Amino acid sequence: MSVGRTPSATGLVLTALTGSVAALGALLGGSAAAIAGVPVAIAGVYRTSRAILAGGVALLFAGVVLAGAGGGAPEAVVVAMIGTVLAWDVGENAISMAGQLRTGAGERAEIVHAAAVSTVTLTVAVAGYSVYLFASAGQPEIALSLLVFGVVLVVLALGR
């Protein structure tokens, strides 16, 4: 019997999967930097260290920024961002499971969690992308300013 913090195989696989989606998206968007983030994120989950996982996610996100700023296709950038956000979410969940359940089983809850978060994230991404498609014609600058102003406020209020 051991009470070590052992992450489940499911958690490792989910992190690898979502991280690869992020890396692939960034690669299609023209940035290879995110590939380095995948092993770091997996290592973070394996060592049950949130700091290392955050480092991996930061590398993935660097890929998103480089792809976005370098004029990559919006679809690729959005896919990369989805992968990045999910990589943190499933990775952190695996770490928390390992901390609270130790060697106990928690795969089912991890899969359900990953499915729920992915569904909502995809839905929001599709909605955002639709607005983007509609609005990509020349818009008044004030609209963008107000949009950013509002989004930052709401996110700050809800996500603290």
Added chain:
Amino acid sequence: MSEREATERLSGSTLGLIVVGSLAVVLAIVFIYDPGLAPAFDPVLLLAYLMPLVGIGAALSLSVNYLRGERSEFDPPLVEYRSTVNVPGTSVDADLAGTTADGPLGRYKRISSVRKRLRTVLDSVLTRTAVAPEDRAATVESGDWTDDRIAAGFFQSSTPFSRSERLRMRLTGEHALVTQARHAIDAIADRLGVTDRDWGSPEQAGARSTVDEGWVGRLSEVDSQIRETGRLRIVTALTLLAVGIGVLLDAGTLVLAGVVGLGPLALRYVGSTPTPQLEIERTIDDTEPDPNGRVRVTVTITNVGDRMGFDLRYLDGVPPGLTVVEGSPRHGTALQPGASTRFAYVVEAERGEHAFEEGLLVSRDASGTVEGVGHLGASGEMRLRCEPKPTGDLSVPVRAKTSPNVGRVVTDVGGSGLEFHSIREYRPGDPLKRIDWNRVARGGELATMQFREEHAATVVLLLDARSDAFVAPERDAPSAIERSLGAIADVFHSRLDSDDRVGLGALGAADCWLAPGAGHGHWALAKRLLTTESAFTEGSDETFYPVLAMGRLRKRLPKNAQLVLFSPLADDTAVSMARRLHAYGYPMTVVAPDATATATPGQTVAHLERRLRLSRLRDADVRVIDWRRSEPLGIAINRAQRRWSR
């Protein structure tokens, strides 16, 4: 969480931010739909640069604070281990490691207390190794007692380290006093001749304890609570960073990508707070196992509510006195209404009656941001009873202090019996068969043969059941109490078989007493006491007053009783109680199961202290049986008997 709390979370400044932000977003969408409505000038152009900077700053501070520990997550106790048992010396290790102290001053105080404790040990060791008490202080101050200058320096006023050594320690983050303490422990152990230690080098801190993985405690110590885990702060940070950088670099795709992060955040607000209704059922494959038998516990969790349980993490209420040896008493799952799941684990049975505690449920909502912790009672089997099974061929030798009743203890009194004792002159009334007819036939005087009389002894077995006596050499090794209970059952049974009168008592906060008696009915009483007394399996939280307990015991003890005390000698009170009872005229034998190890410096200190206690008992003419770890008691008795005088 109640609705009131939910609204509270959204009140005040948060609600204001949301309203203002939403208005801005709505306005922006209106302008996008109909650019004609937008004013020709841009009054909020400043905002377009200010807000991204605010967002990026907030994102950085959120993620840095989160990673620096501004997060909250329930840390469950290690139910796998017994919470009733301590490992002697752990506190010294904690003091040396600095985990118990806050700040450098607190740490220094802790180390000073360790120094004081070591000084006491050193003084005793020096006395035992031929240093006169009046020379002790001088020997310690001069450092002559050891070849190790670092060890000697721990008790001297000046530091033994050179400037370069101090510099090296500062660089490696080593604490000079801690190094000295380790060297001192090493040197004292060498001086006492304790050389077969698991912890070898004074430069190392020794084996890491499994308890570093978490805390050991009872589930009932945990408060029910609901908290925010804050795990999505990183997602918030990613969103703000994407939007901020996107605006600053004029990259629309990045702003678009930032929207993605709103998904998990939204899930946190559409999801309900976790209040699952579960039913737990527990089955045990053998509720009355043999000692050290393996018992399989199967737990079934059923969702009887009408809502989905997204993230359920259950910890079963393993009895505090039992250790899980296989599988895990924890299970994480997601359950639809009506669904159920099952898991199993194996515990090792220890003597006594063990009750399962309430389980603990950690449930999270779909996004994992709200975490509720609550207790959850289980139906089904709640108890596990493990009766002692005496083998019957083990007995602690008793002394020749006996009662007038006939028994099997061979005394030094001449009379009728089997073993020849002496010959004396004939007195009228002596039985004819004991007259030495051979001598008469040779023409001598009438003489009577005497044989050693065989009497019954009155033996009272005492168990040290104070909370200090709940010790084990390792977290999952057999505890001293558990070994004592087994030995007591054996000794009790075998002394009854040899027609002695046997009684049973506990030295502990809870009163427990069985007056000396004989016969098979008496064994049944003792067995019930040994099995059901919760003071033997879980200990007691009440304070133990030695004076009261001794007074109570002396009133009950018959005049001719002799005592056998089962105690790990984990503190000095046990020694003084044993010595005092012996001095009152009750011949004392102490059976001391060894519950100390030598894997760390702290454990070594506890080991040395126990050795010294054994010596102090022997000094007082108390018979001591040093019962080593993983050794049958019979062997320990044989070894001890060799050094006893009759």
